Amino acid sequence: MTPLLLRSQIHALELAHAALPLMQRAGAAIAAYVRQIALPGSRLLVLAGPGNNGGDALVAASLLHHDYVLNVVMFGDPQRLPDQAAQACRDWQASGGELHTALPVLGDTPGYALVLDGLFGIGLARPLQGGAAALVQQVNALGVPVLALDVPSGLCADTGAVLGVAIQARYTLTFLAHKPGLYTHDGPDHAGRVQLARLDVPGPDVADLVAGDAGVAGYGHLLDAPGELHALKRRLNSNKGNHGRVAVIGGAGGMMGAALLAARAALLCGAGRVYAGLLDAQAYGLDYLYPELMLRDPLPLTEVDAADCVVLGPGLGQGDLALYLLEAALRLPAPLVLDADALNLMACTPTCAEQSCARSAATIITPHPGEAARLLACSVAEVQQDRIGSAIRLAQQYAAITVLKGCGSVIATPAGHWWINRSGNPGLASAGMGDVLAGIIAALLVQGLQPQQSVLTAVHLHGAAADGLVASGIGPLGLTASEVGLQARRILNLWLARADAS
Ligand SMILES: NC(=O)C1=CN([C@@H]2O[C@H](COP(=O)(O)OP(=O)(O)OC[C@H]3O[C@@H](n4cnc5c(N)ncnc54)[C@H](OP(=O)(O)O)[C@@H]3O)[C@@H](O)[C@H]2O)[C@@H](O)CC1
Ligand SMILES: Nc1ncnc2c1ncn2[C@@H]1O[C@H](COP(=O)(O)OP(=O)(O)O)[C@@H](O)[C@H]1O
Numbered sequence: 466m467t468p469l470l471l472r473s474q475i476h477a478l479e480l481a482h483a484a485l486p487l488m489q490r491a492g493a494a495i496a497a498y499v500r501q502i503a504l505p506g507s508r509l510l511v512l513a514g515p516g517n518n519g520g521d522a523l524v525a526a527s528l529l530h531h532d533y534v535l536n537v538v539m540f541g542d543p544q545r546l547p548d549q550a551a552q553a554c555r556d557w558q559a560s561g562g563e564l565h566t567a568l569p570v571l572g573d574t575p576g577y578a579l580v581l582d583g584l585f586g587i588g589l590a591r592p593l594q595g596g597a598a599a600l601v602q603q604v605n606a607l608g609v610p611v612l613a614l615d616v617p618s619g620l621c622a623d624t625g626a627v628l629g630v631a632i633q634a635r636y637t638l639t640f641l642a643h644k645p646g647l648y649t650h651d652g653p654d655h656a657g658r659v660q661l662a663r664l665d666v667p668g669p670d671v672a673d674l675v676a677g678d679a680g681v682a683g684y685g686h687l688l689d690a691p692g693e694l695h696a697l698k699r700r701l702n703s704n705k706g707n708h709g710r711v712a713v714i715g716g717a718g719g720m721m722g723a724a725l726l727a728a729r730a731a732l733l734c735g736a737g738r739v740y741a742g743l744l745d746a747q748a749y750g751l752d753y754l755y756p757e758l759m760l761r762d763p764l765p766l767t768e769v770d771a772a773d774c775v776v777l778g779p780g781l782g783q784g785d786l787a788l789y790l791l792e793a794a795l796r797l798p799a800p801l802v803l804d805a806d807a808l809n810l811m812a813c814t815p816t817c818a819e820q821s822c823a824r825s826a827a828t829i830i831t832p833h834p835g836e837a838a839r840l841l842a843c844s845v846a847e848v849q850q851d852r853i854g855s856a857i858r859l860a861q862q863y864a865a866i867t868v869l870k871g872c873g874s875v876i877a878t879p880a881g882h883w884w885i886n887r888s889g890n891p892g893l894a895s896a897g898m899g900d901v902l903a904g905i906i907a908a909l910l911v912q913g914l915q916p917q918q919s920v921l922t923a924v925h926l927h928g929a930a931a932d933g934l935v936a937s938g939i940g941p942l943g944l945t946a947s948e949v950g951l952q953a954r955r956i957l958n959l960w961l962a963r964a965d966a967s
């Protein structure tokens with residue numbers, strides 16, 4: 466899996482390799498990339514900021530000078546550039562290059578083929594305001610493809626939060642290592658296609674030694690592959706009893722669909738037996754589409770007691786029975802997946818955190834940002850401003866593997882390990898998708914994957930299913946959770962066959 470480094474960890478890597486000509490290498494990588502995407506002779510707009518990100522842009526400008534028409538806009542005082550960037554600036558001027566202080570008016574001359582955004586990189590320290598914000602807005606309004614250098618200016622490399630306003634790039638060439646902010650929250654909307662230029666610096670072993678902020682164990686990983694699936698391979702001589710029992714509890718009045726979606730997804734992803742304990746007194750005794758499901762009254766907890774994994778929450782409601790079931794489930798010795806209303810109930814029942822921390826089996830919580838905000842007693846905006854930190858805090862507060870859902874779902878463990886999922890698309894932004902995810906996690910878990918591996922694989926599979934459907938014209942508009950469950954089955958079996966063949 467691809468490492469993701471926080472800014473503090475990138476700085477550690479940079480320090481460890483300070484003797485290398487990194488800015489020269491970054492400039493060369495930019496120039497090579499530009500040659501791939503812009504025709505020689507075309508006009509380029511180069512934005513150079515007040516730090517080393519600007520230095521990178523200026524080195525590239527010098528390298529591209531002979532083959533392109535370049536307009537370089539310097540934001541900030543060139544006299545106050547850091548040493549290497551100041552040298553890059555002198556080199557640019559020595560080669561006859563001009564520095565503009567504002568976007569040149571082009572008049573009748575042909576427009577820009579490409580903008581190189583070297584305003585701010587990982588040194589962005591506060592929201593863009595005034596001249597910087599205006600420049601970014603002007604550039605976004607040009608409607609010209611932008612190549613962001615390292616990070617789109619205005620985007621926080623650690624969190625993917627837009628600080629004021631941010632460059633809307635078509636491409637991002639990022640240096641040394643991938644940054645989490647490119648892959649979660651607003652990052653993917655601003656970064657476009659991301660490519661890494663390692664600058665001939667070996668992997669992030671050094672950064673491994675650097676603990677991030679409080680609670681962060683080290684660098685994270687981009688979840689861009691399914692991982693080890695060997696445990697899912699079935700013996701020829703197997704029976705349903707070998708493939709685990711999932712119990713889904715939820716489906717109060719008007720919300721039975723949520724529990725059925727989770728239960729069906731568990732069935733489709735291979736669980737040997739799936740029970741659905743439905744709170745709705747009017748619940749049908751049968752799921753006509755999937756009569757394989759065993760629909761029960763959630764009380765007594767007989768099937769639940771025997772389950773190898775319990776999913777509690779889809780359509781659960783927040784009444785007295787729901788709370789009773791939550792507290793009973795927290796006492797079960799089986800792994801537990803808590804979603805939706807189970808999380809809302811936990812947020813307003815302080816004893817649940819203590820109960821969750823005391824459990825011997827794995828606890829998995831899958832909040833969307835709204836549920837996470839309730840659990841952390843903060844606003845959704847605060848959760849989103851720091852999705853990695855929020856996921857780790859939740860994992861620690863509940864001693865639970867946590868999936869903070871949304872664009873670039875963040876998975877975190879109580880030990881502070883973290884991942885960002887790369888699969889998925891906004892077709893998933895529709896009702897019922899979270900229920901399907903909970904069911905998939907449980908199915909993988911009861912079939913023998915370890916809890917952490919179940920969560921990572923399920924999250925990636927869920928997104929990959931949506932991506933596969935969108936690629937075949939089903940979605941993003943109108944993609945349904947039921948279709949994602951079916952496609953997850955197809956992809957999981959393909960992954961398994963591929964793993965088997967290799
Ligand atoms: N790491 C490496 O190994 C390598 C790094 N490289 C490159 O260096 C980049 C990091 O460079 P960097 O540290 O100089 O920071 P950078 O992003 O240019 O910005 C800092 C400047 O911006 C200013 N500033 C900040 N926020 C602001 C705001 N809101 N509004 C206005 N101003 C603001 C800030 O001013 P101050 O906060 O001091 O007032 C300071 O002047 C990195 O992204 C990569 O491109 C490559 O050369 C390859 C090797
Ligand atoms: N824009 C998006 N990009 C990628 N994944 C998304 C996006 N929006 C939603 N998802 C995914 O879809 C699922 C939605 O879950 P949730 O919000 O709990 O839905 P529901 O409560 O309706 O079941 C999560 O797995 C989430 O990560």
Ligand SMILES: [K+]
Pocket residue numbers: 518582583584585586613614615616617618
């Ligand atoms: K930039």
